[in-house]
Amino acid sequence: MGKTLAEKIWAEHIVRRVDGEPDLIYVDLHLIHEVTSPQAFDGLRLAGRTVRRPDLTIATEDHNVPTLNIDRPIADPVSKLQVDTLRANCKEFGLRIHSLGDKDQGVVHVVGPQLGITQPGMTIVCGDSHTSTHGAFGALAFGIGTSEVEHVLATQSLPLQRPKTMAINVEGSLKPGVTSKDIILAIIAKIGTGGGQGYVIEYRGSAIRALSMESRMTVCNMSIEAGARAGLIAHDQTTFDYIKGKPHAPEDFDAAVSYWTTLFTDADAQFDVEVDMNADDLEPFVTWGTNPGQGLPLNSVVPNPADIEDSEKRTAAERALVYMGLEAGTPLKKIAIDTVFLGSCTNGRIEDLRAAADILKGKKIASTLRMLVVPGSARVRLEAEAEGLDKVFLDAGAEWRNAGCSMCLGMNPDQLAVGERSASTSNRNFEGRQGKGGRTHLVSPLVAAATALRGTLSSPADL
Amino acid sequence: MEKFIKHIGTGVPLRRSNVDTDQIIPAVYLKRVTRSGFEDGLFAAWRNDPDFVLNQEAYKKGTVLVAGADFGTGSSREHAVWALQNYGFKVVISSRFADIFRGNSLKGGLLTIILGQAEVEEMWAAIEADPTTAITVDLDTRTVSYASVSVPFVIDDYTRWRLMEGLDDIGLTLQQTDSIDSFEGKRTALKPTTLPIR
Numbered sequence: 001m002g003k004t005l006a007e008k009i010w011a012e013h014i015v016r017r018v019d020g021e022p023d024l025i026y027v028d029l030h031l032i033h034e035v036t037s038p039q040a041f042d043g044l045r046l047a048g049r050t051v052r053r054p055d056l057t058i059a060t061e062d063h064n065v066p067t068l069n070i071d072r073p074i075a076d077p078v079s080k081l082q083v084d085t086l087r088a089n090c091k092e093f094g095l096r097i098h099s100l101g102d103k104d105q106g107v108v109h110v111v112g113p114q115l116g117i118t119q120p121g122m123t124i125v126c127g128d129s130h131t132s133t134h135g136a137f138g139a140l141a142f143g144i145g146t147s148e149v150e151h152v153l154a155t156q157s158l159p160l161q162r163p164k165t166m167a168i169n170v171e172g173s174l175k176p177g178v179t180s181k182d183i184i185l186a187i188i189a190k191i192g193t194g195g196g197q198g199y200v201i202e203y204r205g206s207a208i209r210a211l212s213m214e215s216r217m218t219v220c221n222m223s224i225e226a227g228a229r230a231g232l233i234a235h236d237q238t239t240f241d242y243i244k245g246k247p248h249a250p251e252d253f254d255a256a257v258s259y260w261t262t263l264f265t266d267a268d269a270q271f272d273v274e275v276d277m278n279a280d281d282l283e284p285f286v287t288w289g290t291n292p293g294q295g296l297p298l299n300s301v302v303p304n305p306a307d308i309e310d311s312e313k314r315t316a317a318e319r320a321l322v323y324m325g326l327e328a329g330t331p332l333k334k335i336a337i338d339t340v341f342l343g344s345c346t347n348g349r350i351e352d353l354r355a356a357a358d359i360l361k362g363k364k365i366a367s368t369l370r371m372l373v374v375p376g377s378a379r380v381r382l383e384a385e386a387e388g389l390d391k392v393f394l395d396a397g398a399e400w401r402n403a404g405c406s407m408c409l410g411m412n413p414d415q416l417a418v419g420e421r422s423a424s425t426s427n428r429n430f431e432g433r434q435g436k437g438g439r440t441h442l443v444s445p446l447v448a449a450a451t452a453l454r455g456t457l458s459s460p461a462d463l
Numbered sequence: 464m465e466k467f468i469k470h471i472g473t474g475v476p477l478r479r480s481n482v483d484t485d486q487i488i489p490a491v492y493l494k495r496v497t498r499s500g501f502e503d504g505l506f507a508a509w510r511n512d513p514d515f516v517l518n519q520e521a522y523k524k525g526t527v528l529v530a531g532a533d534f535g536t537g538s539s540r541e542h543a544v545w546a547l548q549n550y551g552f553k554v555v556i557s558s559r560f561a562d563i564f565r566g567n568s569l570k571g572g573l574l575t576i577i578l579g580q581a582e583v584e585e586m587w588a589a590i591e592a593d594p595t596t597a598i599t600v601d602l603d604t605r606t607v608s609y610a611s612v613s614v615p616f617v618i619d620d621y622t623r624w625r626l627m628e629g630l631d632d633i634g635l636t637l638q639q640t641d642s643i644d645s646f647e648g649k650r651t652a653l654k655p656t657t658l659p660i661r
Contacts, residue, residue, distance in 0.1 A: 015642050016639050021621050024642065026646055026650070028655075029657070035540075036539070036540065038497075039497065049633070049637075055656040058657040076494075078495070081496060082494050085496050096660060119654070119655055128538075128539055129539040142563075143563055144539060144563070144566075145540075145541035145544070145563060145567035147567065147570040147571060147632070151632055154637065155637060155640075156647075157636060157643055193481055194536070194559050197562055224537070227562070228562075229562045229563060248656075248657075248661055250655070255653060259653050291536070316480055316481060411491060411493065411494070428537060430485040431508060432485065432489055433490075437508075
């Protein structure tokens, strides 16, 4: 029987396999940031251990950093200490770091791909659950905890239980105004936040193959929101074209392509589970609740919990509506928004900014809301500025910020106030995720831009 | 790591599903660079509600958290495990755990046990009827017992052994350094490196 792409990558990285024990898997690339690494470095020091492969490790500052006044010292002393700690640790252990002010500083999952250091067939880990983003390149990439960060620093490997495999086949073509964000939100609504637990997802089908690299990253990014630690998409010419010319693209590119093309899902490979979706009838999607599985097409109304059969889901929906301050039966498009956030590792890349700018060009955002545009990396910011996108956003009345995770998780000063409601291109609508008491609706960059113009949740077709 | 063989304590019924790690510990508490002191952030937003289960006198000494399905979804922050441990929890029981949270908990010695949803609901009822109900979690025999009930649970042999011996995963892997060396010797040179900077 044939093998899936994920199984082949796994097999290529087995350092040691013994019956009754987890496989020891080699890690090709370890990305680190300020929030989940300090305790790992402390652990190394306490045990007198060192970093095994500094040349397979790279750090950046993203979760905690301000997006304003980045030329001044970080105002919050606790945040400053955490960032300073990362810098000191990188210096002590000889690790590459991209700090605030560097053009390759930014959200760790934007930085890897833009450097060309995320490549097919690799195993990639980071102390961040959205590491699944890198799966868009045909890599096996997943988030790890701090104990595992320490483990990888010390050994460049991890003991792991072999995951099961799931295929999600998305066939057909997307209507104008529908994006890869809508695909993944629809998938999560379909299989649930626990649907992917224990699996690596491979996204397949004509609708997936037609996506650009950056759109593919959006899909893989939110695998974890469906419960899957990793999600990947088979690499193809789109992938190779994206990597070519990037700073760390292989010097012998043809040899690399020859190697990469040995890795693919065999025609007779069996997935443990297969899920089918049709792209033709997808609509722009939006979440109404407090977990990413609570989503609906934008043309729907807020659901009535009484209509939900499953008692656990019904209770969760009741709670969610109270928290979100929504009434069953309200058309989603009537929901007024206070803040639009365009950014994050899900939708903070240049294509996302271009798509939103295209809608905002020459127009003004509604006077009832604010819009934050936060590029995924300093390089994305520079690229956008070279194209004049910053002017488009500023002229429309939006704020143009520096790179970081920003309001996706509200760890830096970019937060929602209590009761404030956002339309956000990020990945999580959990209670308080974007600030204590804040209410989040997850949307695509197109819906974010249309919403900014109209003041209520809207799709570009409503303009 | 402390050995985990058997734990006897009282339970805390958390009747919520999809408890994500942002609820277990919000991001604003993640700025610390230590592994301790995270108990203040545990369920920080919910603890503002005086009726929240952790605020009820009867459950203040509980060490076994019994939660709804899909516990620990979302962010990979291991601070969620530390916050639960710093607060005093030794065991979390749920019908489903998110993969990364479960991995983190078992690395750090917080025992996460999967029981059926019906068994979880029976535990909730028993704990709520009598919050002083003693719960025995026996990793050796792989059973959870309280009152006259005894429920078996599944955990793989390797993880159980590691927890019962209190072994450090990194130490175990470092014993395999020869295997890592030989793997690296055969690795293709086509893979990228972060250094030198290009």
